[in-house]
Amino acid sequence: MTAAANRKPVIRKRTGYIHNMIHNPVLYLMALPVILYYLIFHFLPMYGVLIAFKDYVPARGMLGSDWVGLSHFTAFFNSSYFPRLLRNTLAINLKELIFSFPVPILFAILLNEVRSTRFRRLSQSITYMPHFVSTVVICGLMVDFTKSTGVLTNLFVALGMPRVNMLSVPEYFQGIFIGGIVWQSFGWDSIIYFAALTGIDTALYDAACVDGAGRFRQTLHITLPGIAPTIVVLMLLRIGSMMSVSWDRIVLLYNPLTYETADVLSSYVYRIGLTKMQYSFATAVSLFNSVINILLLIGANSLSKRVSENSLW
Amino acid sequence: MTGIRRQVAKPARNKIRRSAGEKVFDVANITFILLLVAITIYPLLYTVFASFSDARALLTHEGALLYPLGPVTVQGYRMTFANPNILQGFSNTVAMVVSGTVLGVVMTMMGAYVVTRKQFKLRGIMMKGILLTMFFSGGIIPTFFVVRGIGLYNSFWSMIVPSALNTYNLIILRTFFLNVPDSMEESARLDGANDLQVLFKIFLPISLPALAVITLYYAVDYWNSWYPALLYIRDRKLYPLQMFLRELLILNENVESASGKQMVSEAYTRELVKYCTVVVSTVPILVVYPFLQKYFVKGVMIGAIKG
Numbered sequence: 001m002t003a004a005a006n007r008k009p010v011i012r013k014r015t016g017y018i019h020n021m022i023h024n025p026v027l028y029l030m031a032l033p034v035i036l037y038y039l040i041f042h043f044l045p046m047y048g049v050l051i052a053f054k055d056y057v058p059a060r061g062m063l064g065s066d067w068v069g070l071s072h073f074t075a076f077f078n079s080s081y082f083p084r085l086l087r088n089t090l091a092i093n094l095k096e097l098i099f100s101f102p103v104p105i106l107f108a109i110l111l112n113e114v115r116s117t118r119f120r121r122l123s124q125s126i127t128y129m130p131h132f133v134s135t136v137v138i139c140g141l142m143v144d145f146t147k148s149t150g151v152l153t154n155l156f157v158a159l160g161m162p163r164v165n166m167l168s169v170p171e172y173f174q175g176i177f178i179g180g181i182v183w184q185s186f187g188w189d190s191i192i193y194f195a196a197l198t199g200i201d202t203a204l205y206d207a208a209c210v211d212g213a214g215r216f217r218q219t220l221h222i223t224l225p226g227i228a229p230t231i232v233v234l235m236l237l238r239i240g241s242m243m244s245v246s247w248d249r250i251v252l253l254y255n256p257l258t259y260e261t262a263d264v265l266s267s268y269v270y271r272i273g274l275t276k277m278q279y280s281f282a283t284a285v286s287l288f289n290s291v292i293n294i295l296l297l298i299g300a301n302s303l304s305k306r307v308s309e310n311s312l313w
Numbered sequence: 314m315t316g317i318r319r320q321v322a323k324p325a326r327n328k329i330r331r332s333a334g335e336k337v338f339d340v341a342n343i344t345f346i347l348l349l350v351a352i353t354i355y356p357l358l359y360t361v362f363a364s365f366s367d368a369r370a371l372l373t374h375e376g377a378l379l380y381p382l383g384p385v386t387v388q389g390y391r392m393t394f395a396n397p398n399i400l401q402g403f404s405n406t407v408a409m410v411v412s413g414t415v416l417g418v419v420m421t422m423m424g425a426y427v428v429t430r431k432q433f434k435l436r437g438i439m440m441k442g443i444l445l446t447m448f449f450s451g452g453i454i455p456t457f458f459v460v461r462g463i464g465l466y467n468s469f470w471s472m473i474v475p476s477a478l479n480t481y482n483l484i485i486l487r488t489f490f491l492n493v494p495d496s497m498e499e500s501a502r503l504d505g506a507n508d509l510q511v512l513f514k515i516f517l518p519i520s521l522p523a524l525a526v527i528t529l530y531y532a533v534d535y536w537n538s539w540y541p542a543l544l545y546i547r548d549r550k551l552y553p554l555q556m557f558l559r560e561l562l563i564l565n566e567n568v569e570s571a572s573g574k575q576m577v578s579e580a581y582t583r584e585l586v587k588y589c590t591v592v593v594s595t596v597p598i599l600v601v602y603p604f605l606q607k608y609f610v611k612g613v614m615i616g617a618i619k620g
Contacts, residue, residue, distance in 0.1 A: 020434040026432050026508035034424040034478065035435075038442060041475045044459050045451025053456075060459070107349065110342055123346055125606060127353050132598050134537035136555045137591050141356050141561025145585075151359065154376035187353065217334055224521075248540045252563055273454045274544065286452035294448055 052284040065280075072284035081268065085285075088174075091117040093242045095178050101238055103186040105231060108193035109223060113215065124194070126188025139252035142180050143167060166251060170261040177253060177262070189311045192234070193227055200226035229308050236307075240300030265289045357595075364389055364588040370579050371588075389585035393593055396586070399542035403593075405469075409553055410535040413473045417531040418524065425486035426512050430469040447480050453544065462543055471545035472538065472553065473587050479534070481525040489523035490516060525608045536598060561587050 021028045052072060054065040076082055107127070114120050123169025130138070145152040146166035157163045166172045204222045213221065247266035254262035263271075265285060359378050363371055367383030374382055427433050428440045450456075456475065463505055465471040493516060501511050517524070539555035546552060561583075 017434055020432070024430075024432055024508065027427050027430055028435075030508070030512075031427040031433070031435065031439065034420055034427070035439065037420065037478050038446060039472055040459065040463065041456065041477075042446040042450065043442070045455035046449065047451070048455025048458055049451050051455065062458075111346055114346065115344055116337075119343070119346075123350050125603060126350050129357070129599060129602065130353060130604065130605065132533055132537075132602060133357075134539070134555055134558075136537075136539050136558045136562065137595055140558060140587075140591065141360065143563055145356065147610040149375045151377050158527075159365075183353065183356075186349075199434065214332070215338070252559070270453060274457060279454055279458075283452060283454045290449060297448060 021074075023101075049283060049287055051288045053282055054125055056072045056280040056283075058279070068280070071280045073288065074280065076285055076288070081263075084183050084260070085263060085265050085268050086260060089243055089245055090176055091261075092177065092245050092264060095174055096181060097235075097242075099237055100185070101235065103182055104190035105193055105227070107186055108190040108197060108227075109219060111190075112194070112197050112223070113219070124187065124190075127190070128188070130184040131188035135185070135248055136179060136252065138184055139249060142176060142253065146172075146176055168255065168257045170258050173254065173258045173262045177249070180249075180253075192230060196224065196227040196230040232308055233304055236300040236304040237297075240297035242296055243289060243294065330402055345384075356600075360588050360591050360595075364585070364592045366585065366588075368582045369586040371584050389582070389589040390593070391587050392582055393589040398549075398552075398557050399554070399590060399593070401550065402552055402557040404546055406536060408469070409472055409538070410532050413477075413538075414528060414531040416473060416477050417479065417482070418528050421482050421527055422512065422517070422524070424478060424483050425490050426508075426516060428483075429487055429490040430508075443483065447563050457544060466545055467547045467551070468545075469551055472513055472541040472551075473535075475541065475545075476534075476538075479527075479531065482530055486520065486527055489520050491602040508572060522608065529605055529608055531600060558590060558594055560577040561590055 002150070028124040048062065051062065051065070053067060054062075055068045056062070056065045097231055097243070111120055111123055116121075124145060147153065148165045150161055150166075153163060153166055167175060200222065204226075205218055208218045208222055243265070245264040247265055247270050250262060250267040251270060252266055254267065266289065269289070270283045272278050272285070362378040362381050365381035365387070366374075366378075366383045366389075367381075367386055368388065370382035400519065424443075428443070430436060446574050460466060460471055460475055465474060497515050497519075498511055500517055506514065537555060539559060542551070542553050542556045543559075546556070
């Protein structure tokens with residue numbers, strides 16, 4: 001007892017931060033730039049979020065600007081933009097969940113049924129490709145293909161729709177936006193499902209074969225349950241980001257004619273904050289969006305933990 | 314990807330004679346996949362065809378292209394490479410890719426190394442802090458003021474330093490480092506190696522595949538990066554290629570939305586140059602892509618395992 005009690009302070013001294021630093025100078029030197037990077041470019045902006053509660057004037061600085069409490073938030077909730085932004089943000093995410101989320105799953109299952117290895121490899125190589133094309137190029141091609149004489153427009157005209165610049169029609173915007181996302185990402189997103197398919201025990205298929213199950217029934221009773229955990233986790237994570245839309249894509253594709261259906265919270269933050277310079281108001285909108293995102297993610301994660309063993313943390 | 318199962322499963326399944334229904338399914342399935350592949354590749358092919366077309370023919374053309382219009386010509390490429398903006402953008406982008414990737418890989422290596430060292434006391438709190446940044450960020454406006462406040466605004470480094478380290482890449486490398494057996498490090502320590510030597514002589518060689526993955530991720534990200542330039546750069550001389558592409562592809566095109574017609578006053582070659590620029594800016598990545606594909610895929614898999 002006394003020996004242990006006597007040793008305790010010695011241990012504490014040995015494991016102190018200063019002592020630790022003196023004994024591992026190289027480690028601390030290596031950590032320094034990384035820590036500085038996170039402090040300056042991640043944690044300092046987190047502190048900067050306080051301008052959402054101030055009337056920020058750059059000339060007066062962060063500390064010199066007056067506190068205004070929650071007035072930016074109440075102004076936002078009472079503005080006519082609030083319902084529109086909320087509706088568009090949710091609508092785009094919901095449509096993505098319905099139309100974009102299942103495509104890589106379907107693609108992986110169907111391609112897995114093809115016997116030729118070379119065909120499978122080639123299909124994968126080609127469908128992964130758009131993932132590496134820049135957002136600017138993708139959106140630029142979308143603009144080009146949907147202009148009044150564009151390739152896609154011609155296709156839709158042949159199907160009986162009027163000839164217009166499709167990206168200037170509010171009713172079409174969300175469809176085009178999601179189409180572009182599916183085009184760019186379905187191949188790449190299928191990688192994780194291919195991996196899950198690889199993990200399915202082949203003995204299950206052999207047993208099903210012996211029992212006389214056809215390929216459709218094998219898919220239904222072995223393949224689908226085999227990748228179900230992956231699907232569930234990815235879907236929950238997707239639901240966790242139901243309130244976020246990447247603003248760069250929106251900003252590249254929208255224009256004042258389509259704001260009605262195209263403007264989302266993040267693009268509004270960019271436009272109001274950095275082009276109209278309402279810094280505090282835009283930060284308040286952005287903070288509102290982040291807080292909802294975090295709550296959704298925490299909810300999705302705990303749900304994911306409950307239904308499967310997988311979770312983010 | 315699916316090789317392991319296939320090699321075993323396929324022969325077994327082939328033994329059973331395929332029914333008529335299965336044959337119909339196979340044909341329909343392959344047709345459907347071919348259709349998806351065609352839809353994926355066609356916009357890229359269209360751009361290539363258009364870029365070799367005759368400028369006048371392209372201007373009046375509507376709808377799909379299955380081959381270049383008129384006699385195949387490199388006229389468009391000649392004009393593209395004669396454009397000082399494009400050349401400027403190209404060199405800025407290359408400078409950004411090289412310096413950004415080097416900085417990113419070095420930072421990621423150091424970060425991943427220290428957060429996996431048991432003797433590093435700050436390891437726990439540092440990793441918690443890093444993970445926190447994945448879920449909450451101050452947003453673009455406070456970040457903008459930080460960048461401006463430290464004097465990076467309108468400088469080349471504003472496109473690199475604020476994104477110097479990518480947390481996803483850090484997690485990929487960290488996962489890799491965690492799997493390096495302790496015994497390797499211990500034996501090196503017994504030989505008197507310090508941390509720098511352990512990192513470079515043991516962790517670096519053993520993690521080459523993971524380093525390849527993150528190098529490629531950084532390079533692609535910087536090649537395609539455009540919005541840091543939109544936010545922080547006012548001087549057109551500093552614009553990366555993607556910003557000029559945006560002007561060419563998006564801003565000019567939006568003029569059309571008001572009138573519904575092409576701007577006649579525009580030089581008739583603009584369309585052609587547009588497609589050529591897309592090809593020129595995209596080809597560098599798509600050319601190296603097939604050789605590096607296995608690394609990219611590996612990156613997704615490591616990243617998918619819980620960080």
